Amino acid sequence: MRRFLITCVAILVVLFSAMGVESLIMGDHNSILRQTLTSPVKQFIDGSRINSNQVVVAVDAQIDPYMQRTYFKATIDAIDKTVRNADKFLVLKFLDRETISAMLADGEIDFLISESDFYASLAFEDKIKAIAMLWRAQAKSPSYSAASTIVVNAENEKIYTLTDIATGSYRVAATSSDSFAGFTIAKEPFAEKNLSWQAAFKNIVFTSNRNPLEVLNAVKTGNADVGIVPACFIEQVMIRNQAHLSDYRVINPQPVTEMACQHSTNAYPSLMVSYRNGVDSNYILDMTNTLLGLKLPFGTTWSMPENTRELYDLMYHLRIGPYNNVTYSAIYRTFSENRTIFITAIFLIVAGFFYNLIISVEVASRTKALKRALAEKDRISKQQEQTNEYISRLERTGIVGQMSSMIAHELKQPLATVSNYSRGLLRRIERGSADKDTIVKVLKEIEYHTERANDIVDHVRSYAKPHExxxxxxxxxxxxxxxxxxxxxxxxxxxxxxxxxxxxxxxxxxxxxxxxxxxxxxxxxxxxxxxxxxxxxxxxxxxxxxxxxxxxxxxxxxxxxxxxxxxxxxxxxxxxxxxxxxxxxxxxxxxxxxxxxxxxxxxxxxxxxxxxxxxxxxxxxxxxxxxxxx
The missing domain is CATH 3.30.565.10 (Histidine kinase-like ATPase, C-terminal domain)
Known part of the structure; x- marks a missing residue:
């Protein structure tokens, strides 16, 4: 027994000494040996729950930090209070999307707070169901609480439309490549107008800390030509006097019927709270009651979920989420992947066909050309004489000749209009649907265009007479x-x-x-x-x-x-x-x-x-x- 204890102590001394030496060599505390020894503890903390009193809430790490700062404190505090009242304790985890998907599959997450695009991907696979949507005070309904605002400096005289941006000649600033309202939705109007958003955003730069205010400052100072920020963000920072809408011009502005703030795209759902299939119904009911009665900053609330069909349409157009791997027919895919080879082959086949055709036609035409040469020469000579005579006649007649041609040129429109009105009136009379007001209106139009035709004729005729x-x-x-x-x-x-x-x-x-x-x-x-x-x-x-x-x-x-x-x-x-x-x-x-x-x-x-x-x-x-x- 004594030998066993001594052996255990010696092993521990060696291990701790090795960890200390490795840490000195590595210069930090993240050495391989330390990670190996401490990973079981970490897995125990972050791993599957064995305590039934836990309520695990996962948070999508791609949610913009400013959204987290604005809405999460009150939301998490309310959830924590509800959980404690039920003699349970809250476990909050900020995770990347891949980890969330894996943990949902293993049943290790009860509730999820995420952007609506991530919710749609998981719901498409029937992994979660929604219980609440974030509803901005500016939105007509929870389904219209997220959009993108594309801005340029108010003094910029080069960029006025999406077409200008699609040239790819301008510097673009945004918060993050995975920001839903700060970048993803901004692709939608380009795809809708058959413009290349890839070309429009080829010179894009993302901020270091995902702060939309940095995007606005970059546009204002000229460090960027175009900026993309979440809708309603400018109005929020104006309250704190950090930016002014007058310094910017919104590109592709949308009506405020769905969202009462400046935005450049269609509006879609914002943050979503959802639950994993199999969660206790009491948990779901408590969570729903907690969120629906909660007041958030700027008049924002949590609301019952609504239809997300338009969100799926957006994801389909942009080929993201569940539509990321949409495939076409085998023939189309094969042609797309080998387009250069197919085009080259078709070109060579067509070129070869036309080459043989040209050779055959050339042999036949040369034989006939010898017989027609003199006749063709005479025909061309006569045609040239007729053309020269015609041009000479036009030059001699001068302005009178041009005005004569103008009669046919200018009378065509009023006469065609008179004809259309006459036929239309005749049809109405035949159908018995022509009242007095309609007849008078049509006759006045006919009179107007007839007088105009008469004026044209009189005016042109006057050119044939000497006058000033x-x-x-x-x-x-x-x-x-x-x-x-x-x-x-x-x-x-x-x-x-x-x-x-x-x-x-x-x-x-x-x-x-x-x-x-x-x-x-x-x-x-x-x-x-x-x-x-x-x-x-x-x-x-x-x-x-x-x-x-x-x-x-x-x-x-x-x-x-x-x-x-x-x-x-x-x-x-x-x-x-x-x-x-x-x-x-x-x-x-x-x-x-x-x-x-x-x-x-x-x-x-x-x-x-x-x-x-x-x-x-x-x-x-x-x-x-x-x-x-x-």
Whole structure:
């Protein structure tokens, strides 16, 4: 017995000595030997519960620290009080999601406080059920308590839309890559608009301590171009005078019907309290009663859980949570994984086919070409003579010829409108659904467009007679307003027209001709939007602007659209006679605009709009009273 005791003491001395030596060598207390010897104790503390009086509450470690600081103290204190009243004691564990999933499977957790996305993943696997949702005072219901706010500096003149951010040219700041409201939800509007959120956030930097206030300060000081913070955070720090909403501009602002604070995305559930399947129903009832009567800071409360369908839709669109490994058909997956090989093979097959086809056609065509050479030469010569004669005739007729072409060009719209109104009225009369007010309204529209067609004919006929240009004092703003009203009545497009610039711009001109020129430019801008594929358009950003600018002795009337992307080579051909950029155009509209500008001692030119679209500018001399001319 004595020998056994001596042996045990010697072993303990050796072990403790080894631990001390290793700690000195390692320079800390986390040596391998110490961990090996102490791990059983740690496992005993953190391991499975053997005491039935414990209530284990796990906390999702990915919950933002500011959320924990704001809402957890009152919540945990209330839970602890309830547990103690039941002669039990609370065990609180802050764990990563992988550990929580494993412990739930082993039945080692009773309740879980987590972000809603983690709850949805676990509920999808039927591991937990919800008993409470966090309900912000600003939210219409608990289902709309979490969203993201995307902001830029209020003085930033480059970033106005999600499309601008999606270029990937800007620095982005956020709290953490695993923050639900501080980053994950911010991907949603990009996916919704078919924009790449991966490209938008390729230059993203996360804060060191997951503090959204650092994100706001980075945007304010210029260390970041774009910031992502949880919705309602700006309003909360404004109460403490730590930030001001006026310093920032919210990108993609959403209506406040669901959440009464600034946000850029749809709203979703926030924090969730849930229980593991198999937990005592008395525990669940006590926990539910505790949470539902609890008051939290900023008017926040815990509420009964609601439908989380929209949350699953978000996770599906972003391919996260239970949809992280969504698979497609084998054919699609195989093609996606070997896209380069398939495209190369298809290209080679098509190229080989066309090469053989070209060789065969070339052999046959060369034989026929020898017989047709002289006949083709004569045909081309005659065609050139006819073309030269036609061009010469157009040049001789000058403005009269252009105005004649303008009749067909300009009468098409009013005549088509009259025809549509007439057919519509006839159908109503045949059905017996035309009342007096409808008939009067339609007849007035027909009268208006008929008078307009008559004015066009009379005005164009006058060009064949010797006369001077009818020039009177007019305000360009009035002419532009009349033109926009006429254009909107035509129903040619749903793109809004905005008038900007000088409000009092006097010119000496024929108002009808200026209106005609502007109408042609507005039609061209409207047609440009129709040439864009619907998938590439964002109707919320489409707009046509008419801007009046003051330039010393002249006024500039600029018609600006943001339709398709163009370059200078495209705009240089605008005012060439009988040249058109439209698939079905005649090349008359812009030529008429140029002639009308020259008749008023002005000029017109086109240039690409920075970003997207075209800017067409008409320059006209300012009105000078007679006394100033003398």
């Amino acid at each position: 240009v009818k020039r009177e004092e007019h305000d360009l703003r009035d002419i532009v307003a009349k033109t926009v009203a006429t254009f909107e009545k035509s129903g040619r497009t749903t793109v809004p027209v905005i008038v900007e610039g000088e409000r009092h711009a006097l010119v000496e001109a024929d108002d009808w001709e200026i209106e005609l020129a502007l109408l042609n430019l507005l039609k061209n801008s409207a047609d440009a939007f129709t040439e864009i594929h619907p998938a590439m358009r964002d109707e919320d950003e489409d707009v046509i602007r008419i801007r009046i600018e003051d330039h010393e002795d002249t006024w500039w009337i600029r018609v600006i659209d943001n339709a398709k992307l163009v370059d200078e080579s495209f705009t240089e051909q605008f005012f060439q006679k009988l040249e058109t950029t439209k698939s079905h155009g005649l090349g008359l509209g812009l030529s008429i605009v140029s002639s009308l500008a020259e008749r008023h001692a002005g000029r017109v030119w086109a240039e690409p709009n920075p970003g997207r679209g075209v800017i067409v500018t008409i320059e006209l001399p300012k009105y000078q009273p007679i006394e100033e001319k003398i």
